[in-house]
Amino acid sequence: MFVLGFPLLLVPFAIYNIVAFLLRGFVWTDPVFQVRMISQAEFSLSWGDLLVIVGLAFLFLEIVKATRMSRRSVVDHLLSLLLFIAMLVEFLLVPETATATFFLLLAIVFVDVIAGFVVSLRTAQRDVSFESVARGSE
Template identity: 45%
Template sequence: MIAAMPLMIIPFILYNLAMLGLMGDGGIAVLQHDVIVLSMLSGAIWSMALGDLFIVVALVVLFFEILKATRTGPGNLLNHILSMLVFIAFLVEFLLVQDAATQVFFILMTIALIDVIGGFAVSIRSAGRDVSIGL
């Protein structure tokens, strides 16, 4: 049952924690704060804000979701249904919550959509290979 849990819930929860101000005292402004600052060999300063880190986390999660979609089993359909519900939650929050109308949240929502579409596509493709018709 745990394997059917969609991993895209992680960036969704992280963003909502930041939006509620539980990750700092700035609320949604905390997404602008740099969490990584590196001096490059070229002399340039490279920084990554918390919102950018959320996107990187979501992309890593997307990789594992696509890997999960290649499995066939009883929990696969439940995973697709729950992934669709996570995307719907992203969409509803994007449309109805003022603090969710940001570029970071839109990109997270797009990654959740790619998770849903990619999961269905991979499952359909791999299910077609499981079917063997004997003559």
């Protein structure tokens, strides 16, 4: 069961804010792990990359939620839009959020807002049916 009426992308946003404001000096580009590939190249995954991956997983769940048609889905879309506006304002005004990681999370939330409205509109279009009326039978 999906949590309706709650924007799941609030989770990576909250994680970012908790880390950025409580762990001063935290560097999002520090590697989580490094792996030597078969090609002998060094693959490195940073904390910021990991948070973006988490955001993408939640984006998938948000798009799946958008396919459900109910009265709660309108509230869910509205909350996603409010989350995007809050993140945009924070990105523009707060120095700790002027990072590529936060910008990518902002882009993910923007895609969620647009995809949610598009999926809802497409689903609503399919629910509309028109009946033809015979003109000569009056």
